[in-house]
Amino acid sequence: MSVGILMLVHTAFDRAEQVARHWTKYGCPVVIHVDAGVKPRIYKRFVKALGDEPDVRFCKRHRCEWGNWGLVAAAQSAAELMLTEFPKVRHVYLSSGSCLPLRPVQELKDYLAARPRTDFIESATTADVPWTVGGLDHERFTLHFPFSWRKQRYLFDKWVDIQRFLRIKRKIPYGIVPHMGSQWWCLTRQTLSAILEDPERNTFDTYFKRVWIPDESYFQTLARLYSTNIESRSLTLSKFDFQGKPHIFYDDHLQLLRRSDCFVARKIWPRANRLYEGFLRDPEGAIKMSEPSPSKIDRIFAKAVERRTKGRTGLYMQSRFPNEGWENGMTFGRYSVFHGFAELFEDFESWLGRTTGAQVHGHVFAPERAEFADGQKVINGALSDSPKLRDYNSIAFLTNLIWNTRGERQCFQVGPRDIGTPIWFIAKDPNAQISMISGAWAIPLFKSNRNFADIRKEAARLQKLENEQLWALRSPYAKARVRIWTMAEFIEAPMEPLQAIIDEIGPGAPRRLAEAPRMTDLAGFGQFLQNLKNQGMHPYLMGDFPVDPPEAEPKKPPRKPYLVQ
Amino acid sequence: MGVWQSYRLRIRRRARLVRAIRKRRELRSIVDRTHQIKPNDLLVFSTQRNEQIRLPYFLEYYRDKGVNHFLMVDNDSTDGAMEYLAEQPDVSLWHTRHSYKKSRFGVDWLNWLQLRYGHEHWCLVVDPDEFFIYPFCDTRPITALTDWLDASSIKSFSAMLLDMYPRGPITEQPYRAGQDPLDIACWFDAGNYSMSKNPDYGNLWIQGGPRSRVFFPENPELAPALNKVPLVKWNRRYAYVSSTHMLLPRGLNQVYDEWGGEKASGLLLHTKFLDTFTAKAEEELERKQHYAASVEYLAYAKRLRDNPELWCKWSEKYINWRQLEILGLMSKGNWA
Numbered sequence: 001m002s003v004g005i006l007m008l009v010h011t012a013f014d015r016a017e018q019v020a021r022h023w024t025k026y027g028c029p030v031v032i033h034v035d036a037g038v039k040p041r042i043y044k045r046f047v048k049a050l051g052d053e054p055d056v057r058f059c060k061r062h063r064c065e066w067g068n069w070g071l072v073a074a075a076q077s078a079a080e081l082m083l084t085e086f087p088k089v090r091h092v093y094l095s096s097g098s099c100l101p102l103r104p105v106q107e108l109k110d111y112l113a114a115r116p117r118t119d120f121i122e123s124a125t126t127a128d129v130p131w132t133v134g135g136l137d138h139e140r141f142t143l144h145f146p147f148s149w150r151k152q153r154y155l156f157d158k159w160v161d162i163q164r165f166l167r168i169k170r171k172i173p174y175g176i177v178p179h180m181g182s183q184w185w186c187l188t189r190q191t192l193s194a195i196l197e198d199p200e201r202n203t204f205d206t207y208f209k210r211v212w213i214p215d216e217s218y219f220q221t222l223a224r225l226y227s228t229n230i231e232s233r234s235l236t237l238s239k240f241d242f243q244g245k246p247h248i249f250y251d252d253h254l255q256l257l258r259r260s261d262c263f264v265a266r267k268i269w270p271r272a273n274r275l276y277e278g279f280l281r282d283p284e285g286a287i288k289m290s291e292p293s294p295s296k297i298d299r300i301f302a303k304a305v306e307r308r309t310k311g312r313t314g315l316y317m318q319s320r321f322p323n324e325g326w327e328n329g330m331t332f333g334r335y336s337v338f339h340g341f342a343e344l345f346e347d348f349e350s351w352l353g354r355t356t357g358a359q360v361h362g363h364v365f366a367p368e369r370a371e372f373a374d375g376q377k378v379i380n381g382a383l384s385d386s387p388k389l390r391d392y393n394s395i396a397f398l399t400n401l402i403w404n405t406r407g408e409r410q411c412f413q414v415g416p417r418d419i420g421t422p423i424w425f426i427a428k429d430p431n432a433q434i435s436m437i438s439g440a441w442a443i444p445l446f447k448s449n450r451n452f453a454d455i456r457k458e459a460a461r462l463q464k465l466e467n468e469q470l471w472a473l474r475s476p477y478a479k480a481r482v483r484i485w486t487m488a489e490f491i492e493a494p495m496e497p498l499q500a501i502i503d504e505i506g507p508g509a510p511r512r513l514a515e516a517p518r519m520t521d522l523a524g525f526g527q528f529l530q531n532l533k534n535q536g537m538h539p540y541l542m543g544d545f546p547v548d549p550p551e552a553e554p555k556k557p558p559r560k561p562y563l564v565q
Numbered sequence: 566m567g568v569w570q571s572y573r574l575r576i577r578r579r580a581r582l583v584r585a586i587r588k589r590r591e592l593r594s595i596v597d598r599t600h601q602i603k604p605n606d607l608l609v610f611s612t613q614r615n616e617q618i619r620l621p622y623f624l625e626y627y628r629d630k631g632v633n634h635f636l637m638v639d640n641d642s643t644d645g646a647m648e649y650l651a652e653q654p655d656v657s658l659w660h661t662r663h664s665y666k667k668s669r670f671g672v673d674w675l676n677w678l679q680l681r682y683g684h685e686h687w688c689l690v691v692d693p694d695e696f697f698i699y700p701f702c703d704t705r706p707i708t709a710l711t712d713w714l715d716a717s718s719i720k721s722f723s724a725m726l727l728d729m730y731p732r733g734p735i736t737e738q739p740y741r742a743g744q745d746p747l748d749i750a751c752w753f754d755a756g757n758y759s760m761s762k763n764p765d766y767g768n769l770w771i772q773g774g775p776r777s778r779v780f781f782p783e784n785p786e787l788a789p790a791l792n793k794v795p796l797v798k799w800n801r802r803y804a805y806v807s808s809t810h811m812l813l814p815r816g817l818n819q820v821y822d823e824w825g826g827e828k829a830s831g832l833l834l835h836t837k838f839l840d841t842f843t844a845k846a847e848e849e850l851e852r853k854q855h856y857a858a859s860v861e862y863l864a865y866a867k868r869l870r871d872n873p874e875l876w877c878k879w880s881e882k883y884i885n886w887r888q889l890e891i892l893g894l895m896s897k898g899n900w901a
Contacts (some may be wrong), residue, residue, distance in 0.1 A: 308899030319830035381756020396759035
C-alpha cells in the first residue's frame, strides 16, 4: 500500500467507478471527491455503486469551478482523509475522474518505491515560463480575483483593469515564492502532511483563496517550502491547447498512448471504449522500468495548436479567411510573373520551361481565356480557364492556382491587355517575382496588319493601362521582388537580366545559360514609334528608341539564336 | 457593428421565428416519437421529397455516426418515402403539401421543429443527399466532435458543400437503394473555390466546384452557394436565414478564423449527381419550387440534355477525410 490515489470527479461517474476499481484491485486506496454541484441523487447512486470496495473513501464535498479555490479545497480534504485513513500510504497521487492509468499499477508502485523521497510536482517560477494563457502570469499572485472568469467575464476583466490602473498590489505572504505548474501532482506523505499541518496554513489558504487559478500554484508553491527532493514534472500526461483547455484522448490515440510510457493520461473522452478496455485490464508481459516519454504526443498536439493559430500558408478556405495583413504568406510559395517577355522573345515560354523546369503559362489573365500551360482548358484542382469565372474573383483564382500546384514553380505572363490581373495583390505579395520590360506591348502592334488609326488608338490604350500597372509595382506598398527595365535598356544587354531571373527561379536551373530565347526582329521598330509620335501619340514607356538602329547594316536573314559559352 | 445594425438583425431574427411558428400549422404529424429524445441526444433535421431510394443509406450512415433521432419533414412524396420513414424506430415524421418555396425552401418548417425539439441539443441539418464528413470521422462518432466543441465553448461548426460526381455521363451507373452513393459519385473538384465575406451576416460566401465550372462559366454570380453551417448547439432563439448557409444571431456564422489560423471544419459530401438527377431536375423545373426561380435547375436542364460530363482530368477521387484535409478543403483546427 505505497500509493494512494485522490480522484476529483464531476461527470462520467461510470468511468470514474471503473478506474477507481482498477486502482483498488491492484492495492491502491482511493479517496474520491465529488463536486458539490452534483445532484444528491447521482451522488448517492455513485457512492452506492462503489459500496463494495473497502479501500474507497468519499471526502467532504466542495464546489469546484475552474480557476477558483474549490479545486484546492477538494484536494486538501481528499489528501487529509487519505493520510489519516491509510497510514501505510507513502505517495499520494492526485488525479481526476477522466484520468486513465496507462501502465500496470505495479509499475507505478515500483517506480515510486524506487524513489521514496521524491515529490513529482511541476513547479516553476512565473518569470521563467510562458505557459499562461491570457497574459495573467505574475499578476495572478498580486491582484484580487473575486469574480468568476466563466460566469462573470466582463466583471473579471474590468476588475483586473481597475486594479492595474489603481496599482493595487496584494502582499505575498512572507516566506513563499510563487511557483506554478500542472495541477496533477504526486507528493510524498512527508511533504503533503507538512503542507497540510503547517501552522501558517490559514495565512496561506486565505492568500491563495483570492489567487487566480490556485490549483496550479498552491501545492506547487508550498511544496518548495518542505520538499527535500522535487522532480519538477508531472507523472500525468496532460496536454493543453492554446486556450488552456486540456486536449482529449480518443480511441485512435491508443497506440500513441501505449508508446508514450506515461503512467496516467488526462483527459480521456468518456466514450472512448477501446481506451478503457485496452488499459484497464490485467497486465501482460514483463514489467518495464522505462521512463515516460511523451515527446511524440507533444509533437502531435503542438502541431494542432500551430494549425489553429498559424494555419497553412497560402490557404483560403471555409474556416481560414485571414484579414489583410494576417495571411502569414499571401500565397503558398514563390512564383514568377513576366511582363513583356513573351512579346520580345518569340519562343520565350517554351525556352523558359526548358531552362528552368517550371510550369510556364501564357497570359493567365488574358481577356479571352486563362492561357494555361500546354493549352489546357482545366488545370490542377479543376481550375477552369473560363475568363468570367476567373474575373469573378481573380485573387481567389491566383491563390488557388498557386495552392493547387504546390511543389511546382509557376511562371506566367502578364501584359497591359490583361485588365483582370489583380496587380495590386501581386505587387503586395512577397512571393511574387516580377520581371517587367516596359513598352513591349508595342511589338505585337508593330507586327500586326491593322490600319494605323486603329493601331494608334490601341497603343494609347495599352500605354495607359501599363502605366497603371507600373504605378502599382512602383508603389511603396509593393512587397514583391520587382525588376523593371525599359525595352530600350533591355535589348542592349538581354543576357544579364535573363541570367539573373533564371538564377532566382531556383536550384533546378543551370548555372550558366546554354541557350538564349530568340528575340523578335525589331528592324523598323524605331520608325514605327516615330510614326506614332508623328500622329500625336507619344510612346514613352519603352525608353529612348533611336529611329534608326545604330548598326544600320542590312540584316536580311533574321538573327540566329546565339549561344553563350 | 453599430447599434442600429444589430437591432435590425434582431428584428429580422424575430421575424424568422414568428414566421416559423406560424408555419407550424402547415405540418401534420405522422409519427411522433420525440418522447424518445433524451437530453444531450444528437438530432438530425431534414426535409425531403421523393427521395425514397436514398433514405436507407442516409439513415444507416447517420445512425452509424451516432445520431440518436431523426426529425423529418415529408413534402408530399409520392414514391413511398413517407411510409418508409414512418416505419423507422428513430424517426419522427411530419407531412406537408404546402409550398416548399413559400416555406423558404423548407427553412421555416425546420426552424419550427428545431425551436420545438432542438433546444439545448446539437442539431445537424442535412438533406438526404448530403453526408457529413468531419475530422477523424473514420474513428470517432459525431458525439466526440460535439463534446469537444462543448468543451471549447464553440456553438457552430462549418461544413462546406462538396459536390461529388461520377466519372462519365451521370446516367451511366444506376443507383440502387441502400448503396453508398460515394461508390458511384466519388470524384470532386479540389481547388477552384472562391470566397468573400458577407458584411451583413458575417458569413463567408463560397462558390465554385463542378457546378460553377460546368453549369455557370458564363454567369458565375448565379452559381449556388456552398458555405454551410449545418451543426449547431441549438437554442430556441436561433434561426436559419437562408437554407443552412447562414444563421442569426450572426456570431454563429463566425466559423472561420480571421487572424491566420484555421478553425476546425468539415464537409458535406453532396451526392446530388447520380442517375436520379436528370429526372429530378426536370420535375423540379416544372414545380418551380427552388431558389431564385430555379435558375440552378434551368441551367442544369439546359446542359443535361447533352448529357455533360462533370469529370475532368484534374478531378480528384475521394479517399478519406485526411485527403480532404491535406487538399485544404477542411481542417482539423486544434482538434487532435
